[in-house]
Amino acid sequence: MSSTTASPPSSQVPASRRLIGLSDLRRLAGGRVPGQVVIQYTDRCNASCAQCGMRVENRFPRSTLRPEILWPQIEAMARRGVAAISFTGGEPLLCLKDIAPLARRARDAGIRHVRTGTNGYFFRDHERPDFAARMADLAKTLLTSGFNAFWISVDSADPDLHEKNRGLPGVIRGIAKALPILHDHGLFPAANLGINRLTGGHGAPVPHDPADPATFDAAAFTGHFRQAFRRFYAFVESLGFTTVNACYPMSAEETPPDSDHAPAAATVQAGEAVYAATSTDDFIRFTPPEKAALFSALYEVIPEFRGRLRIFTPRSSLLTLVRHYSGNTGNGHYPCRGGIDFFFMDAARGHIFPCGYRGGEDLGRFSDLDPAAIKTRPFCARCDWECFRDPSELFGPVMDLFSRPFSLARRFLSDPEYRRVWTADVRYALACDGCSAVVAPDMKKLARFGSPARPA
Numbered sequence: 001m002s003s004t005t006a007s008p009p010s011s012q013v014p015a016s017r018r019l020i021g022l023s024d025l026r027r028l029a030g031g032r033v034p035g036q037v038v039i040q041y042t043d044r045c046n047a048s049c050a051q052c053g054m055r056v057e058n059r060f061p062r063s064t065l066r067p068e069i070l071w072p073q074i075e076a077m078a079r080r081g082v083a084a085i086s087f088t089g090g091e092p093l094l095c096l097k098d099i100a101p102l103a104r105r106a107r108d109a110g111i112r113h114v115r116t117g118t119n120g121y122f123f124r125d126h127e128r129p130d131f132a133a134r135m136a137d138l139a140k141t142l143l144t145s146g147f148n149a150f151w152i153s154v155d156s157a158d159p160d161l162h163e164k165n166r167g168l169p170g171v172i173r174g175i176a177k178a179l180p181i182l183h184d185h186g187l188f189p190a191a192n193l194g195i196n197r198l199t200g201g202h203g204a205p206v207p208h209d210p211a212d213p214a215t216f217d218a219a220a221f222t223g224h225f226r227q228a229f230r231r232f233y234a235f236v237e238s239l240g241f242t243t244v245n246a247c248y249p250m251s252a253e254e255t256p257p258d259s260d261h262a263p264a265a266a267t268v269q270a271g272e273a274v275y276a277a278t279s280t281d282d283f284i285r286f287t288p289p290e291k292a293a294l295f296s297a298l299y300e301v302i303p304e305f306r307g308r309l310r311i312f313t314p315r316s317s318l319l320t321l322v323r324h325y326s327g328n329t330g331n332g333h334y335p336c337r338g339g340i341d342f343f344f345m346d347a348a349r350g351h352i353f354p355c356g357y358r359g360g361e362d363l364g365r366f367s368d369l370d371p372a373a374i375k376t377r378p379f380c381a382r383c384d385w386e387c388f389r390d391p392s393e394l395f396g397p398v399m400d401l402f403s404r405p406f407s408l409a410r411r412f413l414s415d416p417e418y419r420r421v422w423t424a425d426v427r428y429a430l431a432c433d434g435c436s437a438v439v440a441p442d443m444k445k446l447a448r449f450g451s452p453a454r455p456a
């Protein structure tokens with residue numbers, strides 16, 4: 001394992017790096033969650049992922065924002081108390097020269113969490129003699145710019161499958177070589193899994209035919225994904241990652257689902273999304289019973305690794321997803337804060353949308369948003385986009401604590417599993433320093449959440 005001495009132990013973490021600040025608590029007490037905006041800086045990309053409409057082979061007019069257009073918007077976000085912005089793509093590192101100074105200015109303006117990531121193309125040329133120097137430069141650029149989250153996509157526990165899907169040969173070896181260098185500079189990237197049928201490697205179960213429910217073996221499907229997630233977590237740990245995130249499958253439907261087999265909520269329709277990180281490909285398309293099974297597998301496997309890896313994914317969110325996709329709506333989820341506290345900005349116009357999927361609701365420039373016109377009652381649960389759904393779920397009980405304490409107490413009393421899991425999620429998130437990329441994992445704190453030994 002690489003040195004972790006470049007970051008301070010979490011007990012000395014400056015307030016600006018902490019997961020939750022006083023201003024966040026004040027906002028939660030007022031019935032709002034800390035705001036975030038996902039900024040699609042560019043839709044250009046150099047990878048060929050099956051799960052994504054922005055893959056390099058797809059022909060459409062590509063767009064990239066410009067710093068002079070974006071900066072006034074970021075200033076407006078800072079003024080309005082947005083706590084987090086993410087620069088996404090396409091491939092954000094193609095625009096590192098633009099987004100690095102924007103990130104610095106955003107941090108200086110008071111935005112506390114600034115994130116970006118990569119498909120990993122930067123790590124391909126690991127045989128070149130200047131590789132170590134380039135990795136050191138990357139770490140310094142990201143750190144001096146104030147980024148405090150940095151993700152690297154990994155699609156499968158099988159390096160060949162990952163590289164084939166991305167069209168980026170050699171990238172996995174490059175990542176393994178880069179991580180110790182990045183760690184030595186105090187940068188701790190997260191492996192970012194977009195859950196797909198090949199997560200665990202070859203041998204994916206045949207897609208379930210919704211027209212023939214009898215053919216679906218939920219226990220076998222769950223068992224397959226249990227092994228897949230185990231293999232995946234062990235794999236990224238072996239590469240040197242200290243932190244892992246899981247993106248829930250974002251399939252778009254080509255036609256409205258058959259009413260007999262539709263999930264309880266509507267789904268994102270192909271062509272509706274403004275963020276083209278969706279696909280109708282079977283690689284990431286799962287039926288509701290399959291989703292119930294795979295979320296259940298992830299829910300079961302996470303505790304096996306929480307003692308050794310910082311895992312973003314809150315189990316309380318998975319619990320509500322399992323219940324939702326199993327048709328158990330007794331104890332509901334917290335609706336999404338998309339369009340209320342969370343927004344998406346597209347690369348083509350620099351406009352704001354409630355999220356990347358409600359493409360019919362163009363809200364114009366962020367600076368033109370009228371706070372009084374925002375309807376603050378959350379309602380949407382049309383997709384499982386974890387960037388928006390997970391924090392909505394995690395912050396829900398905190399807001400209830402301030403505004404509806406008796407209702408929260410009733411829920412916790414009537415649903416002890418949810419209470420236990422949500423409370424553990426909060427304790428775990430604090431122990432992980434919010435999975436910050438600029439704080440080394442505190443293995444002693446993590447060990448309280450599970451065995452540091454490799455599960456059998």
Ligand code: SF4
Nearest residue numbers: 045049052055090119
């Ligand atoms: S998933 Fe990311 S890396 Fe892959 S094609 Fe889409 S934007 Fe590019």
Ligand code: SF4
Nearest residue numbers: 336338355380382383
């Ligand atoms: S659940 Fe959230 S992310 Fe999904 S469509 Fe609704 S507002 Fe958008």
